[in-house]
Amino acid sequence: MAVHGLPQSKGRLAIIAGAGALPHHVAEAARRQGEDPFIIALSREADADWTGFDHTVLAIGDFAAISRTFATEGIDRVVLSGAVRRRPEWRDIRPTFRTLAKVPSVLKTLMSGGDDAVLRMAMDLIEASGARVIGAHEVVPDLLADPGPLGAHSPTDDDRRDIAAGIAAANALGALDVGQGAVAVGGRVVALEGAEGTDAMLARVADLRADGRISARRRGVLVKLCKPQQDERADLPSIGPSTVAGAEAAGLAGIAVEAGRALVLERPRLVEAADESGLFILGIERDAWKAGR
Amino acid sequence: MAVHGLPQSKGRLAIIAGAGALPHHVAEAARRQGEDPFIIALSREADADWTGFDHTVLAIGDFAAISRTFATEGIDRVVLSGAVRRRPEWRDIRPTFRTLAKVPSVLKTLMSGGDDAVLRMAMDLIEASGARVIGAHEVVPDLLADPGPLGAHSPTDDDRRDIAAGIAAANALGALDVGQGAVAVGGRVVALEGAEGTDAMLARVADLRADGRISARRRGVLVKLCKPQQDERADLPSIGPSTVAGAEAAGLAGIAVEAGRALVLERPRLVEAADESGLFILGIERDAWKAGR
Numbered sequence: 001m002a003v004h005g006l007p008q009s010k011g012r013l014a015i016i017a018g019a020g021a022l023p024h025h026v027a028e029a030a031r032r033q034g035e036d037p038f039i040i041a042l043s044r045e046a047d048a049d050w051t052g053f054d055h056t057v058l059a060i061g062d063f064a065a066i067s068r069t070f071a072t073e074g075i076d077r078v079v080l081s082g083a084v085r086r087r088p089e090w091r092d093i094r095p096t097f098r099t100l101a102k103v104p105s106v107l108k109t110l111m112s113g114g115d116d117a118v119l120r121m122a123m124d125l126i127e128a129s130g131a132r133v134i135g136a137h138e139v140v141p142d143l144l145a146d147p148g149p150l151g152a153h154s155p156t157d158d159d160r161r162d163i164a165a166g167i168a169a170a171n172a173l174g175a176l177d178v179g180q181g182a183v184a185v186g187g188r189v190v191a192l193e194g195a196e197g198t199d200a201m202l203a204r205v206a207d208l209r210a211d212g213r214i215s216a217r218r219r220g221v222l223v224k225l226c227k228p229q230q231d232e233r234a235d236l237p238s239i240g241p242s243t244v245a246g247a248e249a250a251g252l253a254g255i256a257v258e259a260g261r262a263l264v265l266e267r268p269r270l271v272e273a274a275d276e277s278g279l280f281i282l283g284i285e286r287d288a289w290k291a292g293r
Numbered sequence: 294m295a296v297h298g299l300p301q302s303k304g305r306l307a308i309i310a311g312a313g314a315l316p317h318h319v320a321e322a323a324r325r326q327g328e329d330p331f332i333i334a335l336s337r338e339a340d341a342d343w344t345g346f347d348h349t350v351l352a353i354g355d356f357a358a359i360s361r362t363f364a365t366e367g368i369d370r371v372v373l374s375g376a377v378r379r380r381p382e383w384r385d386i387r388p389t390f391r392t393l394a395k396v397p398s399v400l401k402t403l404m405s406g407g408d409d410a411v412l413r414m415a416m417d418l419i420e421a422s423g424a425r426v427i428g429a430h431e432v433v434p435d436l437l438a439d440p441g442p443l444g445a446h447s448p449t450d451d452d453r454r455d456i457a458a459g460i461a462a463a464n465a466l467g468a469l470d471v472g473q474g475a476v477a478v479g480g481r482v483v484a485l486e487g488a489e490g491t492d493a494m495l496a497r498v499a500d501l502r503a504d505g506r507i508s509a510r511r512r513g514v515l516v517k518l519c520k521p522q523q524d525e526r527a528d529l530p531s532i533g534p535s536t537v538a539g540a541e542a543a544g545l546a547g548i549a550v551e552a553g554r555a556l557v558l559e560r561p562r563l564v565e566a567a568d569e570s571g572l573f574i575l576g577i578e579r580d581a582w583k584a585g586r
Contacts, residue, residue, distance in 0.1 A: 044505075172465040178482045189471045192485040195501055204497075208488055212337075 011076025013037045013139065014069075014131070017046045018082030022238055024048040025265045026081045029140035038073045040066060045084055060084060067129040078131045079139060080122065081235055083197070119234045135233045136263065144236075147259035150281035151271040155254055159221055161187050163256045163284065166223030174227035180237045183252070185220030198224065198239075202246035209251050219253035225286065226261040239281070240265035244273040254280030304369025306330045306432065307362075307424070310339045311375030315531055317341040318558045319374045322433035331366045333359060338377055353377060360422040371424045372432060373415065374528055376490070412527045428526045429556065437529075440552035443574035444564040448547055452514055454480050456549045456577065459516030467520035473530045476545070478513030491517065491532075495539035502544050512546035518579065519554040532574070533558035537566040547573030 013035045017023035023039070023046065030037045039055035041048075046057070054073075058065050069075070123133045137144050155163060162184040169182035169189040181193035183205050190208060193201045202222065208214045224237040239257055247255055254274075257264075262283075264270060274281050306328045310316035316332070316339065323330045332348035334341075339350070347366075351358050362368070416426045430437050448456060458477035466472045466485060474486035476498050483501060486494045495515065501507045517530040532550055540548055547567075550557075555576075557563060567574050 169469055169471060172469055173485070176462055176465055176482060178462060178485065183487075189469060190488040192466070192471065192487050194476075194485050194497075195483040195506055196497060200497075204487075204489055204493075213488055 011074050011131075014040055014073065014075040014078045016040045016042065016066075016078060016080050016126075017048065017050075018042050018080075018084045019045045019047050020082050021048065021240065021242075022083075022235065022263070022265065023081040024050075025240070026079060026136045026140065026143070027053055029136075029143060030079075033140055035139060037079075038069075038075060040069060042082075042084065046082065063125050063129070066126070070129055070131050075131050077139075078126055078133050079136050080119070080133065080233070081136055083235075120231060123231065123233060133233045135236070137232075137236065143263045143265070145257050145259050145262045145264050145283040147283045147285055150264065150267075150283065151274040151279075153254065153274065153278060153280040155221070155256075155280050155282055158186075159219070159253045159280065162219075162221040162253075163223060163282070165189055166221055166256065167225065167284075167286065170223050170225040171228065174225060174230070177227060177229070180227060181222065181224045183220060183222050183250070185214050185252075186218040190214055190220070198222070198243060199246050202243075202250045202252075205250040205252070206246075214251075216251070219251060222247050222250075222252055222255045224255070224257050224262060226258050232261065236261055236263050238263035238265055239270065241269045241273050244270055244277065244279060244281075247279060248273075248277040252279065254282060256282045256284050259283035259285050304367050304424075307333055307366065307368040307371045309333045309335065309359075309371060309373050309419075310341065310343075311335050311373075311377045312338045312340050313375050314341065314533065314535075315376075315528065315556070315558065316374040317343075318533070319372060319429045319433065319436070320346055322429075322436060323372075326433055328432060330372075331362075331368060333362060335375075335377065339375065356418050356422070359419070363422055363424050368424050370432075371419055371426050372429050373412070373426065373526070374429055376528075413524055416524065416526060426526045428529070430525075430529065435560075436556045436558070438550050438552050438555045438557050438576040440576045440578055443557065443560075443576065444567045444572075446547065446567065446571060446573040448514070448549075448573050448575055451479075452512070452546045452573065455512075455514040455546075456516060456575070458482055459514055459549065460518065460577075460579065463516050463518040464521065467518060467523070470520065470522070473520060474515065474517045476513060476515050476543070478507050478545075479511040483507055483513070491515070491536060492539050495536075495543045495545075498543040498545070499539075507544075509544070512544060515540050515543075515545055515548045517548070517550050517555060519551050525554065529554055529556050531556035531558055532563065534562045534566050537563055537570065537572060537574075540572060541566075541570040545572065547575060549575045549577050552576035552578050 013030060015023055015027050015037050017039055027037050039050050039053045041050055041055055041057045042060045043057050056069060126133050165184035165187050166182045173179045173192060179193035181198045181201060182189055183191040191201050191205050226236055239255060306323060308316055308320050308330045310332055320330050332343050332346045334343055334348055334350045335353045336350050419426050455477040458480050459475045462475035462482040462485060472486035474491045474494060475482055476484040484494050484498050519530055532548055
């Protein structure tokens with residue numbers, strides 16, 4: 001019998017948790033959907049407090065222990081969530097017999113791959129252990145951004161021009177497997193997200209603004225897009241209340257994310273914060289936007 | 294009669310100086326070429342000490358005063374050098390009668406243009422005043438980077454892979470008129486230059502490194518390229534001793550710039566610093582590199 005609203009399943013859900021607040025939000029949301037998630041917190045990465053959840057701490061390259069945990073806990077579905085800032089080095093990889101055959105390609109990927117390549121490799125190794133990798137939004141569909149304005153405010157024509165400039169930059173970045181975010185002010189891209197992440201990029205824009213290098217008379221927008229080639233089972237781009245606070249501190253007019261391909265965390269708090277500070281939050285449809293919507 | 298090594302000219306050279314050390318280096322180098330440059334230091338931008346040079350301080354949008362200065366000083370050639378961090382607002386523009394006809398397009402550019410568009414506009418306005426805008430390298434050709442290694446060190450195969458990744462990112466950025474610089478480590482782009490400039494980007498990479506988010510086992514490179522559509526009379530990308538210091542602090546293996554389309558400032562000091570810290574400085578030919586050289 002299928003559990004209410006979920007694909008039929010006999011096993012337990014695991015969340016492999018990296019850094020940041022996202023994995024905890026995903027775990028709580030999964031619980032609200034009737035799941036009892038088991039948390040595999042990655043050592044040196046996961047920083048949430050997992051009190052109240054069944055959890056264990058494992059090294060990211062320790063596929064042998066991860067695979068054992070899948071067996072003892074009866075895991076059949078796995079969500080990967082959170083940032084993995086420290087890429088595993090080859091000497092940290094402990095393969096299982098099942099995954100041993102894949103080691104040459106693992107080494108190659110670790111030596112040269114972008115974020116997406118490393119993620120795809122991790123997914124392959126997990127699925128070789130018998131569990132299925134699914135996206136957080138498959139467990140908790142209401143995390144996905146809807147099209148249109150999310151709160152009380154909407155972009156002006158100037159903001160829409162900034163959104164278009166941000167989309168062009170985020171697309172170019174994403175195609176290079178670099179980042180997902182860009183900030184445009186006055187039709188001009190002023191910051192691009194690399195390994196530092198969205199919060200650090202917004203802090204940089206706030207500094208540029210304080211330094212007079214971005215006009216106080218123009219506001220600007222943050223655009224976050226899914227990379228064109230991104231496997232949607234990896235974390236989709238996400239925004240939360242802290243993103244709104246960072247955008248406000250940077251003097252921006254609002255935030256645009258891709259409808260259906262971005263996660264909105266703590267939606268009620270986020271919308272309240274955006275409404276209070278006058279920021280718009282917009283779910284955009286990339287193709288409709290391109291066509292000049 | 295043509296002055297030694299210079300195109301025939303009866304007038305004086307002006308340098309319109311923005312922020313940073315570059316304009317002063319250009320002025321000194323011009324003097325070594327037999328020029329007696331007159332400096333127009335942009336208020337709120339120029340930060341060099343111009344003692345020892347004929348100079349005046351003017352607002353960037355004050356084309357009326359700039360045009361008068363051209364007439365009184367007998368300026369016939371103008372070099373634009375240094376960063377203009379604060380874009381002029383429309384209310385700061387003081388056009389001349391000659392430039393008045395161009396004002397509508399000026400306003401449009403200021404409202405929406407990227408750096409290149411604003412620069413082209415400034416050049417058009419200057420040339421409408423009767424002077425010719427030339428590149429710094431036309432006055433001081435030995436500022437240009439040569440192809441090949443500049444100091445004692447050369448890139449390894451790993452470094453060359455990082456250079457290729459950096460070229461791809463810098464090209465994508467440049468086509469969007471965003472920035473000219475990128476840092477790649479382990480084949481992966483970790484930082485992209487926006488309005489913050491190269492030094493701030495290198496400081497960010499040093500922070501990511503200190504934070505363990507870039508492996509200590511991989512070095513990486515800084516790549517700076519001319520934007521594909523860049524007017525070469527605007528400042529070409531430049532490196533100097535401070536770039537070497539920043540790259541060393543970021544743990545990089547070296548710096549690649551485009552031969553013939555990048556300025557190398559204080560070359561003897563730069564080469565000495567790079568040699569001492571073990572960094573390579575490489576002039577690359579974009580097309581040869583693409584072909585797999």
